[in-house]
Amino acid sequence: MLTCGCVNGISRLDSPGGSSNEDLSDSTEVSIQRSHVRSRLRKFFAKRPAMDVLIKKGIYKDEPVFGRKLEEVCPASSPRVPDFVKACVREIESSKDNMCTDGLYRASGNLSQVQKIRLEIDQNNQSVIENNTDIHVLTGSLKLFFRELKEPLIPCNLFDRILAACSIKPREARIKEFQGIIQALPPCNHDTLKFLLEHLLKVTEHSERNRMHTANLAIVFGPTLLWAPAEQQHNIAIDYIQQNNVVDILLNDFKDIFVEDNKGKKKA
Known part of the structure; x- marks a missing residue:
């Protein structure tokens, strides 16, 4: 049954559900406002210039260190390893306490502090690495550097090949x-990968204290060092396991995989 109520002296017909002509009017007005907002947003995004246009005009500039192509931040002379990577590893390895830290590389550092290091490094302030007091922030910054490369350390064109190699x-x-595959890597990728793996193997030497065995490091660095090309990113769960396998093999069989590099060192 419908009842007639009175609000502020104005007659109103209420339905059993509590709605009213007044409510319907309000709802319609809100819908119109939302429609206008959506229309304006569509126009805004349609007019927004593409990233490459902003770069050409000098409005947007790449960061000096993070988010770049690897060869852009590597020295010209061998070994071609980014200064930031070398500085981070040097600081992490500078004390036994650092290397024995529980969950080294697995535990996440404070995100705001990681971003602070990123900003300072992009302003050419390398001292922020030595002055950092939280080892997890430093390892988090190093992982972020590799995750934000424009192309992974193990390039996309080798992704299928190296995943298939795990099953041979x-x-x-x-x-x-x-x-x-390692010999097919560009010099910067080859030198940086080798440098990083050597460091991670030193981390495993303290696994009784830091609990970071090769399998744990593989879980951390699998998706950090290689990922599928954009058009292939549909089997994420399967790729994730295989990515871990790649790093696990690179660590466990490091001496045999990089044997040609070791021969070169002996000749030198």
Whole structure:
């Protein structure tokens, strides 16, 4: 049954659900306002200039260190490893306490402090690395550097090949394929990957204290060091496991995979 109520002297017809002509009017007005907002947003995004246009005009500039192509932040002379990466690793390895920190690389550092290091590094303030008091912030910054590269450390054009290499048997054939992939890397990628793996192997030497065995480091660095090309990013769960396998093999079989580099060192 419908009842007639009175609000502020104005007669109103209420329905059993509590709605009214007045409510319907308000709802319609809100819908119109939302429609106008959506229309304005569509016009705004349609007129917004593309990123490459902003770069050409000098309105937007890439950061000096983070978010760049690897070769852009590597020195010209060998070994071609970014200064930021070398400085971070040097500081992490500077004390046994650092290397024995529980959950090294697995534990997340304070995000605001990680971003602070990023900003300071992009302003050419390398001292922020030595002055940092939280080792997890430093490891978080190093991981962020690799995650934000425009192309992964192990390039996208080798993604399918290196994932397939993990399944090759026997071991000798797998090692040989990994050797071929490593030799196919551009110099900057090769030198930086080797430098990072050597560091991570030093981390595993303290695994009784930091609890970071090769398997744990592989979980952390698998999706950090390689990812699928954009058009292939549909099997994320499967790729994630295989990415971990790649890093696990690179660490466990490091000496055999990089044997040619070691021969070169002996000759030198």
